[in-house]
Amino acid sequence: MTAQATLPRHAGAAAAEAPLLSVRDLTLHIPVPPHVLRAVDGVSFDLRRGETLGLVGESGSGKTLTALTLMRLLEPPLDHLPRGQVVLDGQDLMLLTETRMSALRGHAISMVFQEPMTSLNPVMTVGRQIAEPLMRHLGLPTRAAMARAEEMLRLVGIPDPARVLRAYPHLLSGGMRQRAMIAIALACRPLVLVADEPTTALDVTVQAQILELLTELQREMGSAILLITHDLAVIAETAHRVAVMYAGRIVEEAPVAELFADPRHPYARGLLASIPRIERMPPATLPEIPGMVPGPAERPIGCAFMPRCARAISGCAAEPPPLAEVAPGHRVACWNPVHG
Amino acid sequence: MSAAAAPPQSQSGRIWSRFRRHRLALAGGFVVALLLASALFAPLLAPQDPTLLDTALRFRPPFADWHFPLGTDELGRDTLSRLLWGGRVSLTVGLVAMITTVMTGALIGITAGFIGGFVDTLLMRFVDTMLCFPQVFLLLVVAAFVPPTLLSISLIIGLTSWMEVSRIVRAEILNLKEQDFVAAARALGASRTRIMFRELLPNAAAPILVAATLKVASAVLMESYISYLGYGVQPPLASWGNMLTNAQGYFDTVPWLAILPGVAITLTVMGFNFLGDGLRDALDPRLRMDP
Incomplete structure (x- = not known):
C-alpha cells in the first residue's frame, strides 16, 4: 500500500539510546477560583527514538492538555501557567521564546489532531498545506516543496497523489484527510510526533489502516510518537510502552x-x-x-x-x-x- | 481505502449554479457589467466632449436630435456624454472607496477578532464611536477641510464607511479562530501574522466579497450626496451627483436633466445591491460544505 521509501532511511528503534524527548515534572495548575484545577500534575516520561509511548486515560484526565503544554500550544490566559521541563534533543522547550518555539513546531516536533474533517484549511489546496511547513522550515522553493508534498502523499498511501495535491480538503474522505494531516505533520521528518486521538473520529477499518501507516512511517523515519488515546485497543496495537493517566x-x-x-x-x-x-x-x-x-x-x-x-x-x-x-x-x- | 471520488462539479461550479438561479442577481450583474464597460469605454462611446459648451443649443430634449441623443443641459453640453463621463467618475469613486473600506475594515476587524482582549475592546469601541455619527455628517465635516479631488473624495468616503465591514470580519474571525485548522497551523509552526492573513482571512473571503459589492453601491450614493451638496466632484468635471445639482434649478421645466442621472444612480445602486444579494446566497458558508 505504501510506496517505496523515497526518503533516506534511518536506523530502526534502539531502546538503549538516550531519550529524544524527556518530560520532567510537567505541571499545569489552572486557578478556577476558589479552587485550583490541577489539570496536569507533575507528569514525567521519556520518549526514545523510534519508540511509541501511548498515553491513555479517560476524558478529563489531562492527556490532551499534557500534549498542548509540551507543544507550548496553550492559548492565553493559560500560556504562562505551565511549569516543568520538556527537553527535546538537548534543549528545554519551556525556556524558548515563542519565535524559536514556532520554528521547532512542525519541524522537530509535530502534531496530528483528532478531527481530520476540520483540521485542514478548507480554502487551501492539500498540496499547498503540505508544502507550507517545508517552505517555512526547510526553506524549499515552491516547486521543490510541491514535489516533496506529492512524494509525501504517495508515502501516506494516497492514490493518485498528483490529483489530490491540487484538490481542496472537502473533496477527500475522513480517512484520506487524516492521511493528508499525517503527511503534513511528517513532511519535515520531525523527531517527535504527537498524535492526539488520531483515529477516534474514523471508523474502525480506517482506524486500523491509519495506525498501520503511523507504525510504518515511524519505522522509516525513526520518529518517536506520543500517541494519546482513550482506546486501549489502539495502544495494544501500536504502542511500545503505555502511561496511564488519572486526574492529571x-x-x-x-x-x-x-x-x-x-x-x-x-x-x-x-x-x-x-x-x-x-x-x-x-x-x-x-x-x-x-x-x-x-x-x-x-x-x-x-x-x-x-x-x-x-x-x-x-x-x-x-x-x-x-x-x-x-x-x-x-x-x-x-x-x-x-x-x- | 477508497479513492477520492471524482466530484460531479467543482466548488466554483456549484457557486455559479446557485448564483444563476438568482434572477435578480443575474440581472444586477448584467447591469453592473454594462455600466463598468460604458465607464471604461466612455471616451469611445461619448458622441461629444462632455465639457464643450454651446449656449445656442441649451435644453435640447432627448431623442430630438441624433447629435444629442439624450438632449443638452443648461449650458448646451451633451447629456449622454456627461452621463458616460460622469459614470466613469462615480464608479471610480465607488470602487476606490470600496477598496479603502474593505482594506481598513478587514484590517481592523481581523486585528480585533484575532488578538482579542483589550485590543478588541479598544477597536470595537472606536467602531461604535464612529457609527454614532451619521455618515453624511462625517463626510461633510471632512470634505469641508480637504480639497476635493477624485482621490480625496474616494478616501473620505472609504474612511467613513469601513465600520460595518470591520464588524463582519471580526465576527467571522472570532468564529474561525476557534477552528481546528488554526490550532493545526500553529502546531506546524505558523506565526500569528501568517495565521491571520494566510489561514483566516481567505476563509472570510465570502462575506468580505458580499460586503464589498454592497459598499460600491453605497459609495456611489455617497459621492452623489456630497457632489450634490457641492463638496464633491467639482465642475466642469461631470459626476452624476453634480449633474443633479445643476438640474435642480430647472426641475419644473426640464425634468429629464434630473431624471437621467437619477436613473443612472438608481441602476448602479440596484445593480450592485442585487449582485451582492446573489453573491451572499451563492457563497453562503452553510451551503458551501458538501456532504
Whole structure:
C-alpha cells in the first residue's frame, strides 16, 4: 500500500539510546477560583527514538492538555501557567521564546489532531498545506516543496497523489484527510510526533489502516510518537510502552505487554477489566470503576484515585504516591499496588 | 481505502449554479457589467466632449436630435456624454472607496477578532464611536477641510464607511479562530501574522466579497450626496451627483436633466445591491460544505 521509501532511511528503534524527548515534572495548575484545577500534575516520561509511548486515560484526565503544554500550544490566559521541563534533543522547550518555539513546531516536533474533517484549511489546496511547513522550515522553493508534498502523499498511501495535491480538503474522505494531516505533520521528518486521538473520529477499518501507516512511517523515519488515546485497543496495537493517566498524573507506566498482563495500579487494573472481550461467553456484565473523576473541589490531598479505590489504605489520604519502579521499566504510583 | 471520488462539479461550479438561479442577481450583474464597460469605454462611446459648451443649443430634449441623443443641459453640453463621463467618475469613486473600506475594515476587524482582549475592546469601541455619527455628517465635516479631488473624495468616503465591514470580519474571525485548522497551523509552526492573513482571512473571503459589492453601491450614493451638496466632484468635471445639482434649478421645466442621472444612480445602486444579494446566497458558508 505504501510506496517505496523515497526518503533516506534511518536506523530502526534502539531502546538503549538516550531519550529524544524527556518530560520532567510537567505541571499545569489552572486557578478556577476558589479552587485550583490541577489539570496536569507533575507528569514525567521519556520518549526514545523510534519508540511509541501511548498515553491513555479517560476524558478529563489531562492527556490532551499534557500534549498542548509540551507543544507550548496553550492559548492565553493559560500560556504562562505551565511549569516543568520538556527537553527535546538537548534543549528545554519551556525556556524558548515563542519565535524559536514556532520554528521547532512542525519541524522537530509535530502534531496530528483528532478531527481530520476540520483540521485542514478548507480554502487551501492539500498540496499547498503540505508544502507550507517545508517552505517555512526547510526553506524549499515552491516547486521543490510541491514535489516533496506529492512524494509525501504517495508515502501516506494516497492514490493518485498528483490529483489530490491540487484538490481542496472537502473533496477527500475522513480517512484520506487524516492521511493528508499525517503527511503534513511528517513532511519535515520531525523527531517527535504527537498524535492526539488520531483515529477516534474514523471508523474502525480506517482506524486500523491509519495506525498501520503511523507504525510504518515511524519505522522509516525513526520518529518517536506520543500517541494519546482513550482506546486501549489502539495502544495494544501500536504502542511500545503505555502511561496511564488519572486526574492529571501518570499512575502507571510499563511496556505494553507487561501492563496488559500485569497491571499494578488499581485504576489501570479497573480500566483493563472494563474492556469487552469476545471470548467472555456468556456475555458477562462489564465491571466498572465506581464513582467519577473528582472535580477540582473534591480532590483529595493524597491519592486522587482514593475515593474510588477498593484497595485504599489509611496512608492513601495523606500524601500522593510517587511513581516508583516495581519492575524494570514498570513504574506505579500507588501506596498499595496489586502484586502480580 | 477508497479513492477520492471524482466530484460531479467543482466548488466554483456549484457557486455559479446557485448564483444563476438568482434572477435578480443575474440581472444586477448584467447591469453592473454594462455600466463598468460604458465607464471604461466612455471616451469611445461619448458622441461629444462632455465639457464643450454651446449656449445656442441649451435644453435640447432627448431623442430630438441624433447629435444629442439624450438632449443638452443648461449650458448646451451633451447629456449622454456627461452621463458616460460622469459614470466613469462615480464608479471610480465607488470602487476606490470600496477598496479603502474593505482594506481598513478587514484590517481592523481581523486585528480585533484575532488578538482579542483589550485590543478588541479598544477597536470595537472606536467602531461604535464612529457609527454614532451619521455618515453624511462625517463626510461633510471632512470634505469641508480637504480639497476635493477624485482621490480625496474616494478616501473620505472609504474612511467613513469601513465600520460595518470591520464588524463582519471580526465576527467571522472570532468564529474561525476557534477552528481546528488554526490550532493545526500553529502546531506546524505558523506565526500569528501568517495565521491571520494566510489561514483566516481567505476563509472570510465570502462575506468580505458580499460586503464589498454592497459598499460600491453605497459609495456611489455617497459621492452623489456630497457632489450634490457641492463638496464633491467639482465642475466642469461631470459626476452624476453634480449633474443633479445643476438640474435642480430647472426641475419644473426640464425634468429629464434630473431624471437621467437619477436613473443612472438608481441602476448602479440596484445593480450592485442585487449582485451582492446573489453573491451572499451563492457563497453562503452553510451551503458551501458538501456532504
